[in-house]
Amino acid sequence: MVNKAFLKKNYLNILMICLLLLIVFVPSAKAFMLRGLMEIGLFRPGTTAATSPEAMPPAANLNGILFKDINGNVVDLGRLKGKVVFLNFWATWCPPCQAEMPSIQKLYTQFKDDPDFVFLLVDADSKLPEANKFMQKKNYSMPVYELASNIPEQLFKGTLPTTIVLDKKGRISFNEEGAANYAHKKFIAFMQQLKNNKD
Incomplete structure (x- = not known):
């Protein structure tokens, strides 16, 4: 009772x-x-305060930072000058990574056919078969890579997820640790602005 x-x-x-x-x-x-x-509007990526040009690393500092896909194709970050690069470090076991994936998929779907954009989703555990299986299970079509070289702390300190956006000159224009909604209209406008920037 x-x-x-x-x-x-x-x-x-x-x-x-x-x-x-x-x-x-x-x-x-x-x-x-x-x-x-x-x-509901929380976890919006902060795109208003991009890193100042003086603090941004020049594209030459990115040469030799390599990523490899499951087929063995290697991408050199330094050779992507002239493109806007969306670089996301994640892991299959990471809840914040899983939470932001649908928004990254929406962003990728919007820009995947535009040759001015490159998306690199980097499995921080370097377990590409497992990462690709996760993507297939969730019906995500984003390209998955693993590190094929050392990476400077300036790009990745170990926090998951971490998202970096490089402008066409290879400068860090956006650096976010933690989950965010990358399908938000302000972030999409930010990506378009980077594409249209001439400086």
Whole structure:
């Protein structure tokens, strides 16, 4: 009798504790919650304060930073000068990475046929078969790579997810650690602006 009364009285508290435990111990539940928060307008990428040109590394510093796809094709970051590069470091087990993936897929779908844009999704664990299997399971079509060389801390300090956008001169124009909604209209406008910049 006491137990039933206790349960009835504390039903909402018990429900909240169960929900919290689910979010803490089930990565896909945490990713689902983060994705929901993105949809209501939280986790917008901050595109207003791009790195100042003096602080941006010149394109020459990017030469020799290599990425390899599952077929062995190698991309040299330094050779992508003249293109806007969207570079995302992620892992299959990372809930914030999973949460932002649908927005990256939308962004990729919008720009994939434009030769001025290159998308590099880099599996930080360097487990390409597993990463590609994850992409297929989720019906994502983004190209997945692994590191094929050392990478400077300026680009990746180890936080997942990390997203870098390089302008056409190879300068870091955007650097975000943590999940964000890359399908947001302000970010899309930012990408278009980088494409149209002449300097």
